[in-house]
Amino acid sequence: MFFVIVFLFSLTTIAQASLGDGTLKIGSRGPDVVELQTKLNSVGFDVGTADGIFGNMTKQSVINFQRENSLVGDGIVGPLTVKTLNSTYIQKQSPKNVDSIIATAKQYLGVKYQWGGTTPQTGFDCSGYVSYVFSQNGISLPRVSRDQYTVGNQVAFADLQAGDLVFFSFAGNGIVSHVGIYLGEGQFINASSSKGVTVYEIGSYWKSVYVGARRVL
Incomplete structure (x- = not known):
């Protein structure tokens, strides 16, 4: 029971995080990765299903996005990549x-x-x-x-x-x-x-x- 409670608490903590609060890279998981994947898909950098798992396909899409936007193509999502992605995502949407x-x-x-x-x-x-x-x-x-x-x-x-x-x-x-x-x-x-x-x-x-x-x- 103790471990179940700890697990549920950790899920709540993850759910309250937002994209840009921390660095995302291979092995990262959770709703913040879902948001990353969803936005990459929306701006034309296909990651497949937004499953919340930062795998090789997500990393490659991040690299492609970074390179197209004159960022360091390391596949690691830090504040600058997040800022650029959010800006691109907003511009992509039309009233x-x-x-x-x-x-x-x-x-x-x-x-x-x-x-x-x-x-x-x-x-x-x-x-x-x-x-x-x-x-x-x-x-x-x-x-x-x-x-x-x-x-x-x-x-x-x-x-x-x-x-x-x-x-x-x-x-x-x-x-x-x-x-x-x-x-x-x-x-x-x-x-x-x-x-x-x-x-x-x-x-x-x-x-x-x-x-x-x-x-x-």
């Missing part, structure tokens, strides 16, 4: 993507809920739906909601904009267990276990389980 994301999201209204589902043919779970919608617009996101909560930039509730990812904790313990896409005007769209893809108001219940938001556009 027109917001309208496209929202249109794509609404296209699947009524699609059934399916645990582990990632396509409209099989049905969606919450994170499968979000990752699918964004992938249809050329934006790679991690598969799982907790990992999706590590990418992009944190957004205050008062500053929410259409296209932002909104996250919730059904257990009320701050651990992300649900995600949706903010539509504006206090509404978000999500794959609900009871109704499938549907739109909800962020009313008192949703505010009570709200964890935070991330902007990836």
Whole structure:
């Protein structure tokens, strides 16, 4: 039991880290590596699946990115590489993507809920739906909601904009267990276990389980 508690605590600590807090290299693991991989994929440096494991493919993509941006191509992700990657990632995103994301999201209204589902043919779970919608617009996101909560930039509730990812904790313990896409005007769209893809108001219940938001556009 002691080791389980230590392990869970370490996972919480890792999840709170953000890209740039430390050096990443071969052997690094965790949500910060997922964010690195997701951003590299988004700016055209393919690492394959964003699995949170810094392996040889990720290292080579880092080297390629560094060389293209006149950095030392050592495959080690330090502050300068992170700063350059974040800047490139932001520039890559276009405001027109917001309208496209929202249109794509609404296209699947009524699609059934399916645990582990990632396509409209099989049905969606919450994170499968979000990752699918964004992938249809050329934006790679991690598969799982907790990992999706590590990418992009944190957004205050008062500053929410259409296209932002909104996250919730059904257990009320701050651990992300649900995600949706903010539509504006206090509404978000999500794959609900009871109704499938549907739109909800962020009313008192949703505010009570709200964890935070991330902007990836």
